[in-house]
Amino acid sequence: MRQHMQSEVVAESNRPTLIIGEDLSAGYGGTPVWSGANFSFGKGEFVAILGPNGAGKTTLFRLILGLQKPLRGTLETFGAPPRRGNPHIGYVPQRHTIDTDTNIECLELVRLGLSGTRWGFNPLLHGDREAAFKSLEAAGAADLAYRRLGALSGGELQRIFLAEALVSNPDLLLLDEPLSNLDIRRETELLHLVNNAVRTRGVTALLIAHNINPLLPHLNKVVYVANSRIATGTPREVLTSETLTRLYGVPVEVLKDPHGNVAIIGVEEHHGDIV
């Protein structure tokens, strides 16, 4: 029983490990948001991170990005403590928007994802332009290259952000709620693109979401952040009435329909839709 809660995942342990957290606590100003977390994510894994608003999902990203230090415990990414500006990480922040007045072509933003951290003025560099085009293709957004950023829809913008994150050929993708504000069709499209990057490039993707069902076909692991704790494991291990009841500390029931969709009943947030 305990291994569900404390997430000692043995499955697919032949993958090289990219991120390990041991007895990890995180928070702001000394007050933990969550504590006692143990997890490990391997190369090429697609991981969903779920939980109520304010539970500390983005905090986990901030730790991995090196924007914030753990309160306690150890965290290693790529075999070392996280540091800000790790070029192996591609990141799409939450509520990421671009001002509608922005009259700059999408290609430029993707290009900056690659060379925006380099000093100096070098507009004649064609190498990064080509890389940007390839990345736009990988994100299914090649047709948007010359469109103005400010004129894009939410779904188009998410594809540009994905291209911006992929352009530096990262080993790890951190996507913070990329599916919010997308309709079901665009949600499926974007997930397909992310899954494609995971499978073809061997990228590890951590994706924060609110609804698990569209993700289920692609996932290797699920992370549940709630009630100041973190539960990790394969979807089969975590998405059970027992595990979630223990995590939330209130009775939670997980129902499954014949198509494999789950409904999580007993928690107020829409982590799973009632089927």
Next chain:
Amino acid sequence: MSFSPNLIADLQQIWYYQFMRNAIEAGTLTALVAGVTGYFVVLRRSAFTAHAFSEIGFAGAAWAVLSGYSPLAGLLLGSNLGGLGIALLGRRATNRDTQIGIVLAFSLGLGLLFLSLYVGYATQTYSILFGEILGVSYDQVLETVAATAAILVGIGIIYRPLLFASLDEDVAEAKGMPMMALGISFMAIVAVAVSFAVQVTGVLLVFSLMVTPGATAQYLSPRPSRAIAASVLIALAATWLGLFLAFYTPYPVSFFITGEVFALYLLVRFVYAPLRLEKAHAGGILAQPVDRSG
């Protein structure tokens, strides 16, 4: 000094005067700097900040005049201190206009106090407020050359990180860019650029060179390098034409510059940009309708 249809002769006549040569040289350099810097000012939505600089600079200049220093020294001191303060206030551009407005109002009041204490000739004040490019000395031209070189080199160094940080602050920060240092550097660049632009347009009209060309250029090209070039060309053309017109009329240069850039902005914003968008739709570049909900 009368206008003739022979433009070559007109230009020769203008070039004959030392004060016009100084004005053209200083104006050209200022337009170059303002065009480049202004693009980033618009991109970073820092127009209000740029305006605040000039007014904090005004307090500095008024103090300098009162204390017997050069107004430019006061301008530079005031706008740089203001820039440092604003950069330290926080990296987010939002929610800053209140603080900027408060400091701005106080600075103008301070400037007014210094002016009332000053018993000398008030022309200097007037020229700080509204610009007096025709009174630029040769030494000032040399100062402008140095400042222009420094600003262009500075922007050249931080060009890509600045563009990145302006477009996508969160990702740039996660990628390890020193956001605070970038913010302070850019503010310092704007402060110096504003101080020199004030010589041409004056404190109150500094928008005409620092903001309008950059804002217009954004509609002319979606590629930053081209838009910056357009911004510079607009600022240059406006300054040259303004000097030319002012030479033959009794009206101030600043008025012509503000009027020209405003007219061009209206033309580009409301005639050129909609036309181009229509053409793009017709040409199939925007094959799908823009759907903001999806």
